[in-house]
Amino acid sequence: MKNLKLGISALALTLASTAFAQTTSNPWVIGVGAHGVNHMGVANGGVDKVFDNFDQVFTLNNYTITPPLSKLTIARNLNKYFVLDWQTSVGNIDNKRFDMGKEFFLQTGLGLQFKFAGLWNEESWFDPYARVGANYLRHDYSGLTFPRYDNANDVLRGTYNSDDVTGKANHFSAAAGLGANLWLTKNFGFNLQGDYVATPGDNTNVPDFWQASASLMFRFGNTDRDKDGIKDSEDACPDEPGLAQFQGCPDTDGDGVADKDDNCPEVAGPVENNGCPWPDTDGDGVLDKDDACPSVAGPAANNGCPWPDTDGDGVLDKDDACPTVPGLKELNGCPRKVAEDVTGQLKDILFNFNKATLRPESEPKLDAAAAYLKQYGNGKYLVIGHTDKKGTDAYNLKLSRERAAAVVKALEARGVSADQLKSRGVGSAQATEPATASDEARLKDRKVVVEEITTLWESLPKHDIPAPAKKAPAKKKK
Incomplete structure (x- = not known):
């Protein structure tokens, strides 16, 4: 016993x-x-x-x-x-x-x-x-x-x-x-x-x-040293309180990446970047991983790159209707079409019947055209006169030359530089309505058109009006 x-x-x-x-x-x-x-x-x-x-x-x-x-x-x-x-x-x-x-x-x-x-x-x-x-x-x-x-x-x-x-x-x-x-x-x-x-x-x-x-x-003996409710034998971080979904490891920044795997444990970041936030070096709101120009600020719509301004006119290419030619913001980045604008201002100017003299009703249009040219016209411009098809070609050509010259003289009289203007007449060569058409229909062929000339300017005469023929000397009486 x-x-x-x-x-x-x-x-x-x-x-x-x-x-x-x-x-x-x-x-x-x-x-x-x-x-x-x-x-x-x-x-x-x-x-x-x-x-x-x-x-x-x-x-x-x-x-x-x-x-x-x-x-x-x-x-x-x-x-x-x-x-x-x-x-x-x-x-x-x-x-x-x-x-x-x-x-x-x-x-x-x-x-x-x-x-x-x-x-x-x-x-x-x-x-x-x-x-x-x-x-x-x-x-x-x-x-x-x-x-x-x-x-x-x-x-x-x-x-x-x-x-x-x-x-x-x-x-x-x-x-x-x-x-x-x-x-x-x-x-x-x-x-x-x-x-x-x-x-x-x-x-x-x-x-x-x-x-x-x-x-x-x-x-x-399956103790829980960190008191997180996960036994040490199943706890990947037995000395730090953690979460069950991370095998007992903590996730301090709450980004879904356990601290032991998180390169930035105190700053939330995505799993694919090891728990660190994606950087935005240029501060443009586009993360570097998505930013085609990470060191230069630019909009998200252009992948983080600044919009280009190819012609340097201050209008971004995305908004510039003329991205390769400097222009004006109010014209969507395109330059002024001075000749075209002046042509519009001179539309339907009136001349005395069968003459090259301007009627008083045309004065406001001439004033506007002259003011516009003085402000914006920095080129060389050719004023071209047109007539309808009624009448002979010779007559119409002569009349168109004289009327174009008359418009140039009127503009110069209003302060437009004489070095910027020349005139030319083409008669009825470009008329579209037949001579038998109504006067109203033929009206669109009677016009003055302004074109900007960039070449051969020096070779053009001031006006293409031929000099008047010299009279033959009178015969002496016998």
Whole structure:
């Protein structure tokens, strides 16, 4: 009874130390269960004959089975491949191999497991492993007398105190075996384990045995150091409170990029720019990534580039009806069409019938045309007279020349530079209405047109009116 109390105390000490250890981070496992010891499966010989009686390992009657809560396992994952454990077994165990009555049994020690599931998925419900361990074993063989029959191997073992006998109560044992955890939930499962336990410090294998165990396994130790509600084992940032969608990592600027992946954790920015805002170097409201001219401000409508003004007239090309010729804003970037405008101002000026003299009603039009030319006319202009088709060609040509010259003289009289104006008549050459048309229809052919001349100006006469023919000298009377 004293020995059994000692064993229970050892189990309690192990459990208490585990409860302390569970305050550290990363997963721990506690298992409680029962175990059975089988001496009949041990062969009579060395290590090379361990499996000679292997068939007897599977015979249930060969086991001394202890009650529940006779085995305690404490384990800690080192990584996804290795687990360090502390296993303790206790009970009253006999040795059927030598007909030894039940003696107090205590085995406790450390083991190292290799997790096969780490090769494919360490969180698998099926969690097999291979294990080796080193233990302290208390099983008293000091009262066992020899010679004694070896029931497992059907031989007679030697005499007491011979090299073939052990009389020790305390042993160093080494264990090797296989096991598997079957996880029903993330934190609860079953364990099955089988080991061969040898006592290499003895001269015999009398204390050697096979051991099988079954336990209930409980996972603990998934702490939450940063108190964000996400267990450290699932928390990518266990020391910083974070969000579940970022595996426990914070997102300080709330831009949807976790701080650990955010190059600008305190300034919101898009995921595609690693959490940093896109820059706008020129401050034009068009982000550099979309700005064709990132260092020069420009509107979004032109991809962040300033609108060009090819002719430099202050009217942007997009609004300039004449983008390659300097012009005026009020004319949509086009230059004034002085000749065309003056022609409009001189429309329907009136001459006395069959004469080249201007009628008083034409004065306002001449005043407007002269004022316009003085303000805007900086070129050379040819005033061209036209007539309708009524009358002879010679007559019409002469009349058109004289009327064009009359308009030039009237404009010059109003201050237009004489160097800017010349006249010419074309008669009815460009008339469109027939001579038989009504006077109203033929009115559009009777006009004065102004054209700007940029070449051959010097070759043109001031007026194309021929000089009057010289009269023949009078004959002297005889």
